[in-house]
Amino acid sequence: GVREQSPLLDGLNPQQKEAVEYRGQALLIIAGAGSGKTSVLTRRVASLLETRDAWPSQILAITFTNKAAAEMRERVHAILGQASDGMWISTFHSSCVRILRREADKIGLSSTFSIYDSADSRVTLKRIIKALDADTYGFTPGSAGAKISKLKNELADADSYARNANMSDPQEVMFVEIFRQYSARLRAASALDFDDLIGETVYLFRAFPKVAALYRRRFRHLLVDEYQDTNHAQYALVHELTRPVAAELAQEMEDDGVHVRNLRDATGAIPGASLTVVGDSDQSIYAFRGADTRNISGFERDYPGAKVILLEQNYRSTQNILSAANAVIGHNFDRTDKKLWSAGGDGEKIIGYTAYSGHDEAQFVSDEIQVLHSAGMAYRDMAVFYRTNAQTRALEEILVRSATPYRVVGGTKFYERAEIKDALAYLIAVANPVDELALRRILNTPKRGIGPATETGLSSFADDNGLTFRQAMRNSAALGLGPKVTGAILKLAELLDAAALMLVPTRVTGDGVPIGGSNVSEVLEFLLAGSGLLAVLRGSRDPQDEARAENIEELVAQTKDFNKENPDGGLVDFLTQVSLVAAADDLDDASGTVSLMTLHTAKGLEYEAVFLTGVEEGLLPHQMSANEPGGPAEERRLFYVGITRARQRLYLSLAMTRAQFGNINVAMPSRYLQEIPAELIDWKQSPGTANSHGGTQPRALNARREGGFGGFGNSLSGSGNGSTSGSNSAQAGLPPGKPKTEWANKITGTVRDNGALELTAGDRIRHHDFGEGRVNQVTGEGTKRIAHVQFDTAGAKKLLIKIAPIEKI
Numbered sequence: 001g002v003r004e005q006s007p008l009l010d011g012l013n014p015q016q017k018e019a020v021e022y023r024g025q026a027l028l029i030i031a032g033a034g035s036g037k038t039s040v041l042t043r044r045v046a047s048l049l050e051t052r053d054a055w056p057s058q059i060l061a062i063t064f065t066n067k068a069a070a071e072m073r074e075r076v077h078a079i080l081g082q083a084s085d086g087m088w089i090s091t092f093h094s095s096c097v098r099i100l101r102r103e104a105d106k107i108g109l110s111s112t113f114s115i116y117d118s119a120d121s122r123v124t125l126k127r128i129i130k131a132l133d134a135d136t137y138g139f140t141p142g143s144a145g146a147k148i149s150k151l152k153n154e155l156a157d158a159d160s161y162a163r164n165a166n167m168s169d170p171q172e173v174m175f176v177e178i179f180r181q182y183s184a185r186l187r188a189a190s191a192l193d194f195d196d197l198i199g200e201t202v203y204l205f206r207a208f209p210k211v212a213a214l215y216r217r218r219f220r221h222l223l224v225d226e227y228q229d230t231n232h233a234q235y236a237l238v239h240e241l242t243r244p245v246a247a248e249l250a251q252e253m254e255d256d257g258v259h260v261r262n263l264r265d266a267t268g269a270i271p272g273a274s275l276t277v278v279g280d281s282d283q284s285i286y287a288f289r290g291a292d293t294r295n296i297s298g299f300e301r302d303y304p305g306a307k308v309i310l311l312e313q314n315y316r317s318t319q320n321i322l323s324a325a326n327a328v329i330g331h332n333f334d335r336t337d338k339k340l341w342s343a344g345g346d347g348e349k350i351i352g353y354t355a356y357s358g359h360d361e362a363q364f365v366s367d368e369i370q371v372l373h374s375a376g377m378a379y380r381d382m383a384v385f386y387r388t389n390a391q392t393r394a395l396e397e398i399l400v401r402s403a404t405p406y407r408v409v410g411g412t413k414f415y416e417r418a419e420i421k422d423a424l425a426y427l428i429a430v431a432n433p434v435d436e437l438a439l440r441r442i443l444n445t446p447k448r449g450i451g452p453a454t455e456t457g458l459s460s461f462a463d464d465n466g467l468t469f470r471q472a473m474r475n476s477a478a479l480g481l482g483p484k485v486t487g488a489i490l491k492l493a494e495l496l497d498a499a500a501l502m503l504v505p506t507r508v509t510g511d512g513v514p515i516g517g518s519n520v521s522e523v524l525e526f527l528l529a530g531s532g533l534l535a536v537l538r539g540s541r542d543p544q545d546e547a548r549a550e551n552i553e554e555l556v557a558q559t560k561d562f563n564k565e566n567p568d569g570g571l572v573d574f575l576t577q578v579s580l581v582a583a584a585d586d587l588d589d590a591s592g593t594v595s596l597m598t599l600h601t602a603k604g605l606e607y608e609a610v611f612l613t614g615v616e617e618g619l620l621p622h623q624m625s626a627n628e629p630g631g632p633a634e635e636r637r638l639f640y641v642g643i644t645r646a647r648q649r650l651y652l653s654l655a656m657t658r659a660q661f662g663n664i665n666v667a668m669p670s671r672y673l674q675e676i677p678a679e680l681i682d683w684k685q686s687p688g689t690a691n692s693h694g695g696t697q698p699r700a701l702n703a704r705r706e707g708g709f710g711g712f713g714n715s716l717s718g719s720g721n722g723s724t725s726g727s728n729s730a731q732a733g734l735p736p737g738k739p740k741t742e743w744a745n746k747i748t749g750t751v752r753d754n755g756a757l758e759l760t761a762g763d764r765i766r767h768h769d770f771g772e773g774r775v776n777q778v779t780g781e782g783t784k785r786i787a788h789v790q791f792d793t794a795g796a797k798k799l800l801i802k803i804a805p806i807e808k809i
Ligand code: ATP
Pocket: 011, 012, 013, 016, 031, 032, 033, 034, 035, 036, 037, 038, 039, 040, 280, 283, 314, 315, 316, 603, 604, 605, 606, 644
């Protein structure tokens, strides 16, 4: 009989239907903005489940933001009417963290590894550059970090880079050294930066085919949204996950008792997973982070026999908005033209507005928001976009004055606030005791009289003795720092140890699952009380400290919410969640506010009304990209992304003058405005703008530009860096079912004990890292005896005899 059509296909056009129902190995859906790419991907997941072509656990869907992941999960749930536990819908980074936490030991990482954000990478690089005097070679944390990040996105490490670099160039030699030390520091701290999360997962899969095989066996359907913005490392990850498992390896798995028989084909191999990618090369806006649209253009070559489906109907915008978008993007070369059309009618004309100043532009935006609102449009259906964060100041000022409810998406940067990073560093130091960065951050926060000299002294003491920073703290009595400072250091170490013990499970269930132990908020409150961090801020007379205390209280509240939402979630889960928060995750559809955000954050979103501000030369295209190869084309795509977020109403505004760092700069209309057919835009101008002509495009202004735009507040460079592999000592991995003392030893990192080693001046010793040397002097008593050693090649060191990796020769 005739197969009944599933309701989940209702309302889809034939191409969309085909994309949802296709069951071949590889599918590329390539289409312009608003054509239903994300919707189709969501329905495809639902369809795979509904037809029983996949179990939830066999699906891995990759979205660009955590928010998009949550939305997709909800929609699938709504379509199927049942929760699909076991399905992985998440970003590349979240998926990789999940995999790496499970497999950490294989690549020499603690499962509680830290995740460094760009600020953490910067601090690390700053220390390295200072130690190497690398600034004399022109390196800054920013420049070195950007270069390292770029290389990591290409899956290069310091060694592979060095092999191809011109090592007779001292600057290159210096860069390689920075890269090496950066990687070594992160490894020693059991830390990964954002780029590592992807790169190390690829490394794991390549170095451990059996591990890779288990994930290939598990994920039979991989779906990736926004594929145009994947970089090489992400591309390689997708490839590793979707490769077949060779017959031999499949047999080995079967012999190991892994159930794979049902997956093996006639040759005995496990065929590769099915892969669906969707994307739009015209919306590629992350080239500066290594995104490569060749991943799309090369898809049919990479996956021979791939099906390609084009979607041509736009369901989001009016024809006027779409025509403007098509006209603009049509000016880019090297692209395949897409026939995008809308059945939504022409709609209103686009409103163009030439303001006298940024302030004046903000007033216009605010007034129009009020007009739309009185006409019945909800605030949450309106958004204001800008190229750089610096543009928000004028907007916020006016919106506050007009009592318009608004929200700066991704602008609060809660987790980047110093006091929040301080509180989090306490938690990180508990979760990952080898993280030197976290420990140094809290060493004298709040102030406990430990100066920078002591901090660096502890650090080199640790290096010299093969200790972690934490172990050095515990043995700081040997440094002769004076009782007050030593006491403060020991007290902090004890506080962290005690907090770690709170996390130890109190019981183990019949199934061997550890339970009990304190939750995240209890540990945080314990640390705050023990360190005095909160009390110091509360007791301060600085009014700013009051706000800081409130922020920390907000963090405590967040940990309580986390406990409620994740009853099984531990400290590391909380820290992971915090690390992976992205700007777009800040969105709150229910908030009833106008959303303010950068054009980059707007990707994938849609609003009834969009205000695209600052459409000026210097801002759009941004002056930093204007002279770079491919820069203006990428900025044009950004403009295209912005325009295509609008459903009904689009406003394009610019200001003739803009205040920047106390200067008034004269601005020119963006070159992209001329690319929009004049009949699509209704131009208006503020009363203050002389010599402009109503109804026409804004003319290039007569005034000469004064100095142009100075450095805007946004960052165009990629984030941080670091490579990790190899081994590290003392970890706080908490395997279930071990007695408390054993946990405690692991956590406190008890090390070798040379206590009985009798050394006197003149003795020769061998050190694990420094080789042979001569003891010049022994000072201190008992467990705190220190050997002053002159090494044959490594120079003079002070070693704590009890624990240093030394032997008498
Ligand atoms: P972008 O390129 O901006 O990411 P997209 O291609 O992912 O866009 P979607 O966000 O999936 O597009 O869809 C755009 C809008 O069109 C959404 O509001 C979606 O609900 C709607 N839509 C998609 N397909 C249909 C359809 N067949 N019928 C009605 N509305 C649809």
